[in-house]
Amino acid sequence: MKQTNVRQFFQKFPTDEACLEHLFNVRFGQGHVCPKCEREAKWYRLTNEQAFACQWCGHHIHPMVGSIFEKSRTPLQLWFYAIFLFTTSKHGVSGKELQRQLGVTYKTAWRMARLIREHMAAVDGDEPIGGEGKxxxxxxxxxxxxxxxxxxxxxxxxxxxxxxxxxxxxxxxxxxxxxxxxxxxxxxxxxxxxxxxxxxxxxxxxxxxxxxxxxxxxxxxxxxxxxxxxxxxxxxxxxxxxxxxxxxxxxxxxxVSPKYLERYAKEFEYRFNRRMRPEMMLDELLSRFPELDA
Missing domain, CATH: 3.30.420.10 (Ribonuclease H-like superfamily/Ribonuclease H)
Known part of the structure; x- marks a missing residue:
């Protein structure tokens, strides 16, 4: 299976709305038990905020809360595209490159890159390697x-x-x-x-x-x-x-500043550990959010 290309990416995530819907589906999904009324519910998209409401009690779920996208004013589609760039580049993505590709300020691009690297490290984990016969x-x-x-x-x-x-x-x-x-x-x-x-x-x-x-x-x-x-x-x-x-x-x-070197090493560690199945990286990074449990 080949990695997602640019055309396929924008077919899957054509708008911010599609990206938010994806986050809701991978984190909760229809039928999710409402934490307030404790009933399986159908969730309705709210038009005035990035949230979904319970059909029974109206409790709101915010798919971005607790993830690297929380409190960001950058469009969600740009976040997804930045992650796409990190998964398709073998040599990493610089802040200046993100700035040019996304049309954001360098400060915003640098922060996005930092959070994406931290997310890659969290998804990769540090489970021990080796063992008997290894x-x-x-x-x-x-x-x-x-x-x-x-x-x-x-x-x-x-x-x-x-x-x-x-x-x-x-x-x-x-x-x-x-x-x-x-x-x-x-x-x-x-x-x-x-x-x-x-x-x-x-x-x-x-x-x-x-x-x-x-x-x-x-x-x-x-x-x-x-x-x-x-x-x-x-x-x-x-x-x-x-x-x-x-x-x-x-x-x-x-x-790279020695202060931040480990973050860059973890980024390359993540890609190395998926070198035999690079096509899974984008879906994994857009579906797993271990930082939510931190």
Missing amino acids: VVEVDETYYGKTVKGRRGRSLDGKAVLVGMVERDGRVITKAIPDIKAVTLHEAVEQSVAKGTELHADQLNSYNHLDQKGYDLKRVNKLRDGWYVGPAGETVNAIENFWRHLKCSIEGTHTS
């Missing part, structure tokens, strides 16, 4: 300008991300304050199930993970580069993810 690669990367006069792995002014990818499976990324053993071990234990075969490079901070329920195998990147050991130990998959992330950020956004 292989997970773990690696850290640094983002930011190198401080002149510094040598080695100086973290001055740089953000640190740790990534874990399951062989032929999902990836999880996290922003971390440093690369100390306690920090990396905590990130791994939160995201990777015990019993997993864990592949890591020679960074000392990964030492002793084999004492915490993992089958730890090491890769010497300094000696062998993109090395695949005799038992198949490698971190090539997570290295490829970092390369795509950094190239996309540099090509689409030029640069």
Whole structure:
């Protein structure tokens, strides 16, 4: 099944009214039990506000409340189209591009992009990966300008991300304050199930993970580069993810503040985890609202 194209998008969502109707249907639907009178009801669209009323008691339901669309004066169709752009781009969408495409101010476009990235992260979730018989690669990367006069792995002014990818499976990324053993071990234990075969490079901070329920195998990147050991130990998959992330950020956004780096990483994490079924992304993002339960 192919991804939705522009023509199909506007056929499905031709107006704000169609978008609001979609939100009502995926969140509630006809027959939804009224929270006030507790009866199954037919819901009628109100003409003077973006809401639906119960046939029995007139109680109002607002489909946008609790979602990323709440309290926004931007037309709902533009929100849906912005999400469509995020799902069809392999390299992300910049605030300036949203500004040009939607005809809104840069401030509005930047806020929309931020909320869409947060929504993608919420839908993707952070359920642990790996488990018995599974292989997970773990690696850290640094983002930011190198401080002149510094040598080695100086973290001055740089953000640190740790990534874990399951062989032929999902990836999880996290922003971390440093690369100390306690920090990396905590990130791994939160995201990777015990019993997993864990592949890591020679960074000392990964030492002793084999004492915490993992089958730890090491890769010497300094000696062998993109090395695949005799038992198949490698971190090539997570290295490829970092390369795509950094190239996309540099090509689409030029640069990203370390403060917001994790949001961009989560956006790419969401798309990576659906790389085998990209056609589902638009419907998923327009139908699932886990932030409502937060």
